[in-house]
Amino acid sequence: MKKIVVFIMCFITFALAACGSAVNDDSKYLVLVNKTHQLPANWEAKITLVVDKDPWGDDVIIEEETLEQFKKLQEALLKEGVDIRLDSVYRSVDDQINLWNYFKEQYGEDYCKQYVAVPGYSEHHTGLAVDVCMMIDGEPDNDNDHMIANRDLFAKVHALMPEYGFILRYHEDKEDVTGYSYEPWHLRYVGSPSVAKEITEKGLTLEEYLGETD
């Protein structure tokens, strides 16, 4: 009898440990990377990156589940007459260094500080942040001003995306919390529709949801 009890106890302990690791594994989708939170060390070892294409035919690198869910979102939006595509997703720290230098040369350091993340502090390093572009009359358009002006299109995107686990990352009135101006094109996968819906319904930023608003 004692042996059976010990066996059951061992089994329960093992099962709990297994559950615990599964929970930890899912929590990667709630990682916070912003101007004060650096990408966690060895991040790339925690995720699976896959390759897809942008509408210009170039490779786009993205986290596996994020792509799966994005494709479902795209399909649902097409039924509403909205066609969005992947533009910029995963960027390594080296890519971000190049981007920073490019924008600094083009627009100066002040522009960079406002719109471009410091290498190591970009949410795009996670593979979970998706910049989309719009297809207008069969042509891709990723012009920031055009996308901000296209309120009807992005209203549909933002209304539907929590169903597939995506949230709007940089709200119009939350610059003081996120450190970024409004970016209707920047969607973030958070791992589950229920979490995405809760964040969206409460009108929260990821920082506020995680209690990391310092």
Ligand SMILES: [Zn+2]
């Ligand atoms: Zn972005």
